[in-house]
Amino acid sequence: MYRLARRCSYLLILLATGNLCLADGGAEPQRPDAACEACHGAGGDKPVSPETPRLAGQENDYLVEALLQYRKGARQNPIMGAMAKSLNDEQIRELAKYFSAQRGLTEKY
Amino acid sequence: MKATFEPTCAAIQAAIIAFCAASANADAPTAPTAPIATASMAATLVPAPEKVAMCRGCHGIAQYRTAYPLVYSVPKLGGQQAAYIVKALQDYKKGLRNHATMQSIAATLTDDEVAAIAAYYAAAQSAIGSSNP
Numbered sequence: 001m002y003r004l005a006r007r008c009s010y011l012l013i014l015l016a017t018g019n020l021c022l023a024d025g026g027a028e029p030q031r032p033d034a035a036c037e038a039c040h041g042a043g044g045d046k047p048v049s050p051e052t053p054r055l056a057g058q059e060n061d062y063l064v065e066a067l068l069q070y071r072k073g074a075r076q077n078p079i080m081g082a083m084a085k086s087l088n089d090e091q092i093r094e095l096a097k098y099f100s101a102q103r104g105l106t107e108k109y
Numbered sequence: 110m111k112a113t114f115e116p117t118c119a120a121i122q123a124a125i126i127a128f129c130a131a132s133a134n135a136d137a138p139t140a141p142t143a144p145i146a147t148a149s150m151a152a153t154l155v156p157a158p159e160k161v162a163m164c165r166g167c168h169g170i171a172q173y174r175t176a177y178p179l180v181y182s183v184p185k186l187g188g189q190q191a192a193y194i195v196k197a198l199q200d201y202k203k204g205l206r207n208h209a210t211m212q213s214i215a216a217t218l219t220d221d222e223v224a225a226i227a228a229y230y231a232a233a234q235s236a237i238g239s240s241n242p
Contacts, residue, residue: 050192059172059182075206108187108233109169 035083036095044099056104063096155232158225163214175210187233194227 036055040047044055055063069075070084071092087095164186167173173183186194200206201215218226 050190051196053190053193059184061181062184065181105185105189106187106233107169107171107185108230109165
Protein backbone atom coordinates (compact mmCIF):
# COMPACT_ATOMS: atom_id res chain seq x y z
CA MET A 1 0.00 0.00 0.00
CA TYR A 2 2.81 2.35 0.93
CA ARG A 3 4.72 1.43 -2.25
CA LEU A 4 1.65 2.13 -4.36
CA ALA A 5 1.21 5.50 -2.74
CA ARG A 6 4.84 6.34 -3.38
CA ARG A 7 4.62 5.34 -7.04
CA CYS A 8 1.48 7.40 -7.47
CA SER A 9 3.12 10.44 -5.95
CA TYR A 10 6.16 10.05 -8.22
CA LEU A 11 3.81 9.89 -11.20
CA LEU A 12 1.94 12.96 -10.02
CA ILE A 13 5.17 14.91 -9.60
CA LEU A 14 6.27 13.82 -13.05
CA LEU A 15 3.01 14.97 -14.60
CA ALA A 16 3.11 18.25 -12.71
CA THR A 17 6.61 19.12 -13.84
CA GLY A 18 5.77 18.02 -17.35
CA ASN A 19 2.90 20.46 -17.36
CA LEU A 20 5.16 23.21 -16.10
CA CYS A 21 7.46 22.63 -19.05
CA LEU A 22 4.54 23.04 -21.43
CA ALA A 23 3.09 25.96 -19.50
CA ASP A 24 4.85 28.53 -21.63
CA GLY A 25 2.32 27.79 -24.37
CA GLY A 26 4.02 25.15 -26.47
CA ALA A 27 3.57 26.52 -29.96
CA GLU A 28 4.21 30.16 -29.09
CA PRO A 29 6.44 31.75 -31.70
CA GLN A 30 9.95 32.77 -30.91
CA ARG A 31 10.14 36.35 -29.63
CA PRO A 32 11.42 38.63 -32.36
CA ASP A 33 14.28 41.06 -32.27
CA ALA A 34 13.67 43.67 -29.60
CA ALA A 35 14.62 46.30 -32.18
CA CYS A 36 11.19 46.04 -33.79
CA GLU A 37 9.30 46.36 -30.54
CA ALA A 38 11.31 49.42 -29.53
CA CYS A 39 9.16 51.42 -31.97
CA HIS A 40 6.21 49.15 -32.74
CA GLY A 41 5.60 48.15 -29.14
CA ALA A 42 5.19 44.81 -27.45
CA GLY A 43 3.77 42.32 -29.93
CA GLY A 44 3.75 45.13 -32.48
CA ASP A 45 0.59 46.46 -30.90
CA LYS A 46 1.64 49.66 -29.10
CA PRO A 47 3.55 51.94 -31.45
CA VAL A 48 5.50 54.73 -29.79
CA SER A 49 4.37 57.42 -32.24
CA PRO A 50 1.16 58.08 -34.20
CA GLU A 51 2.81 57.56 -37.57
CA THR A 52 4.33 54.22 -36.61
CA PRO A 53 1.99 51.45 -37.71
CA ARG A 54 0.57 48.66 -35.61
CA LEU A 55 1.89 45.34 -36.81
CA ALA A 56 -0.07 42.98 -34.57
CA GLY A 57 -2.32 40.76 -36.64
CA GLN A 58 -1.23 42.22 -39.96
CA GLU A 59 -1.30 39.97 -43.02
CA ASN A 60 1.75 37.73 -43.08
CA ASP A 61 2.80 38.17 -46.68
CA TYR A 62 2.08 41.89 -46.62
CA LEU A 63 4.64 42.22 -43.82
CA VAL A 64 7.12 40.14 -45.83
CA GLU A 65 6.52 42.34 -48.86
CA ALA A 66 6.91 45.53 -46.82
CA LEU A 67 10.22 44.40 -45.31
CA LEU A 68 11.51 43.31 -48.71
CA GLN A 69 10.58 46.67 -50.20
CA TYR A 70 12.29 48.52 -47.36
CA ARG A 71 15.36 46.37 -47.75
CA LYS A 72 15.76 47.01 -51.45
CA GLY A 73 14.77 50.67 -51.19
CA ALA A 74 11.54 50.38 -53.19
CA ARG A 75 9.86 51.82 -50.12
CA GLN A 76 11.74 54.67 -48.53
CA ASN A 77 11.97 55.27 -44.82
CA PRO A 78 15.22 56.16 -43.07
CA ILE A 79 14.56 54.03 -39.99
CA MET A 80 12.93 51.08 -41.70
CA GLY A 81 15.50 51.06 -44.47
CA ALA A 82 18.28 50.63 -41.96
CA MET A 83 16.31 48.05 -40.00
CA ALA A 84 15.42 45.95 -43.03
CA LYS A 85 18.94 45.98 -44.43
CA SER A 86 20.12 44.07 -41.40
CA LEU A 87 17.63 41.26 -42.02
CA ASN A 88 18.07 38.16 -44.13
CA ASP A 89 15.18 36.33 -45.81
CA GLU A 90 14.79 33.88 -42.95
CA GLN A 91 14.55 36.65 -40.38
CA ILE A 92 12.00 38.53 -42.48
CA ARG A 93 9.86 35.40 -42.66
CA GLU A 94 10.14 34.84 -38.91
CA LEU A 95 9.27 38.42 -38.01
CA ALA A 96 6.28 38.47 -40.36
CA LYS A 97 5.09 35.17 -38.94
CA TYR A 98 5.40 36.46 -35.39
CA PHE A 99 3.60 39.75 -35.87
CA SER A 100 0.87 38.28 -38.04
CA ALA A 101 0.14 35.76 -35.29
CA GLN A 102 -0.54 38.46 -32.72
CA ARG A 103 -4.03 39.71 -32.04
CA GLY A 104 -4.66 43.23 -33.21
CA LEU A 105 -5.61 44.57 -36.62
CA THR A 106 -8.77 43.45 -38.38
CA GLU A 107 -10.25 43.60 -41.85
CA LYS A 108 -12.75 46.31 -41.11
CA TYR A 109 -15.34 46.41 -43.83
CA MET B 110 -30.02 13.72 20.61
CA LYS B 111 -33.50 13.30 19.27
CA ALA B 112 -34.83 16.06 21.50
CA THR B 113 -32.62 18.62 19.87
CA PHE B 114 -32.72 17.23 16.35
CA GLU B 115 -35.94 18.76 15.18
CA PRO B 116 -35.35 22.18 16.70
CA THR B 117 -31.90 22.19 15.15
CA CYS B 118 -33.30 21.41 11.72
CA ALA B 119 -35.91 24.08 12.15
CA ALA B 120 -33.23 26.55 13.13
CA ILE B 121 -31.17 25.66 10.07
CA GLN B 122 -34.20 25.97 7.83
CA ALA B 123 -34.99 29.36 9.29
CA ALA B 124 -31.44 30.48 8.74
CA ILE B 125 -31.50 29.34 5.11
CA ILE B 126 -34.82 31.06 4.47
CA ALA B 127 -33.59 34.24 6.12
CA PHE B 128 -30.43 34.13 4.01
CA CYS B 129 -32.38 33.64 0.78
CA ALA B 130 -34.76 36.44 1.67
CA ALA B 131 -31.87 38.77 2.36
CA SER B 132 -30.20 37.83 -0.92
CA ALA B 133 -33.45 38.31 -2.83
CA ASN B 134 -33.83 41.81 -1.42
CA ALA B 135 -30.28 42.60 -2.36
CA ASP B 136 -30.93 41.48 -5.91
CA ALA B 137 -34.29 43.20 -6.19
CA PRO B 138 -34.50 44.52 -9.75
CA THR B 139 -34.29 48.27 -10.19
CA ALA B 140 -35.87 50.10 -13.05
CA PRO B 141 -34.31 48.95 -16.32
CA THR B 142 -31.69 51.33 -17.66
CA ALA B 143 -30.48 51.82 -21.21
CA PRO B 144 -27.25 49.98 -22.01
CA ILE B 145 -24.26 52.09 -21.23
CA ALA B 146 -22.40 52.97 -24.39
CA THR B 147 -18.94 51.60 -23.94
CA ALA B 148 -15.90 53.20 -25.49
CA SER B 149 -15.59 50.38 -27.98
CA MET B 150 -19.22 50.71 -29.04
CA ALA B 151 -18.79 54.42 -29.56
CA ALA B 152 -15.63 53.86 -31.53
CA THR B 153 -17.26 51.59 -34.06
CA LEU B 154 -20.09 54.07 -34.49
CA VAL B 155 -17.77 56.42 -36.44
CA PRO B 156 -19.80 56.97 -39.58
CA ALA B 157 -18.32 55.55 -42.72
CA PRO B 158 -17.15 58.34 -45.01
CA GLU B 159 -18.48 58.19 -48.52
CA LYS B 160 -15.16 57.43 -50.14
CA VAL B 161 -14.54 54.38 -47.96
CA ALA B 162 -16.56 52.46 -50.52
CA MET B 163 -13.40 52.49 -52.61
CA CYS B 164 -11.41 50.90 -49.82
CA ARG B 165 -13.79 48.17 -48.76
CA GLY B 166 -13.63 46.19 -51.95
CA CYS B 167 -10.03 45.20 -51.27
CA HIS B 168 -9.29 46.00 -47.63
CA GLY B 169 -12.59 44.80 -46.23
CA ILE B 170 -12.43 41.23 -47.42
CA ALA B 171 -10.54 38.60 -45.52
CA GLN B 172 -7.43 37.27 -47.24
CA TYR B 173 -7.95 39.43 -50.32
CA ARG B 174 -4.90 39.37 -52.52
CA THR B 175 -3.55 41.76 -55.10
CA ALA B 176 -3.10 40.16 -58.48
CA TYR B 177 -0.65 42.43 -60.24
CA PRO B 178 2.26 42.95 -60.34
CA LEU B 179 2.86 40.83 -57.26
CA VAL B 180 0.52 38.54 -55.39
CA TYR B 181 0.40 39.40 -51.73
CA SER B 182 -2.25 40.04 -49.14
CA VAL B 183 -3.85 43.45 -48.98
CA PRO B 184 -3.00 44.91 -45.57
CA LYS B 185 -5.59 45.03 -42.81
CA LEU B 186 -6.67 48.52 -41.86
CA GLY B 187 -9.05 47.93 -38.95
CA GLY B 188 -7.49 49.49 -35.87
CA GLN B 189 -4.50 50.91 -37.70
CA GLN B 190 -3.00 54.22 -36.54
CA ALA B 191 -4.83 57.11 -38.20
CA ALA B 192 -1.68 59.16 -38.80
CA TYR B 193 -0.04 56.17 -40.45
CA ILE B 194 -2.97 55.72 -42.86
CA VAL B 195 -2.88 59.45 -43.66
CA LYS B 196 0.85 59.27 -44.38
CA ALA B 197 0.42 56.15 -46.50
CA LEU B 198 -2.27 57.76 -48.66
CA GLN B 199 -0.21 60.94 -48.99
CA ASP B 200 2.84 58.90 -49.99
CA TYR B 201 0.80 57.10 -52.65
CA LYS B 202 -0.42 60.47 -53.88
CA LYS B 203 3.14 61.76 -54.16
CA GLY B 204 4.40 58.54 -55.73
CA LEU B 205 6.67 57.81 -52.77
CA ARG B 206 4.96 54.46 -52.40
CA ASN B 207 4.59 52.35 -55.48
CA HIS B 208 1.35 50.57 -56.12
CA ALA B 209 -0.61 51.45 -59.23
CA THR B 210 -4.08 50.94 -57.76
CA MET B 211 -3.32 52.76 -54.52
CA GLN B 212 -1.74 55.64 -56.39
CA SER B 213 -4.84 56.00 -58.56
CA ILE B 214 -7.17 55.91 -55.58
CA ALA B 215 -5.13 58.29 -53.45
CA ALA B 216 -5.02 60.78 -56.32
CA THR B 217 -8.80 61.14 -56.15
CA LEU B 218 -8.90 61.92 -52.42
CA THR B 219 -8.88 65.35 -50.83
CA ASP B 220 -7.09 65.91 -47.54
CA ASP B 221 -10.42 65.91 -45.68
CA GLU B 222 -11.41 62.62 -47.23
CA VAL B 223 -8.05 61.11 -46.33
CA ALA B 224 -8.51 62.21 -42.72
CA ALA B 225 -12.06 60.83 -42.59
CA ILE B 226 -11.01 57.46 -44.00
CA ALA B 227 -8.11 57.25 -41.57
CA ALA B 228 -10.38 58.05 -38.62
CA TYR B 229 -12.89 55.44 -39.76
CA TYR B 230 -10.36 52.64 -39.88
CA ALA B 231 -8.52 53.70 -36.75
CA ALA B 232 -11.77 53.39 -34.79
CA ALA B 233 -12.05 49.64 -35.24
CA GLN B 234 -11.63 47.69 -32.06
CA SER B 235 -10.07 44.25 -32.33
CA ALA B 236 -12.63 42.71 -29.99
CA ILE B 237 -15.51 43.44 -32.34
CA GLY B 238 -15.67 41.72 -35.68
CA SER B 239 -12.16 40.46 -35.28
CA SER B 240 -10.93 37.98 -37.77
CA ASN B 241 -8.29 36.90 -35.29
CA PRO B 242 -9.33 34.15 -32.85
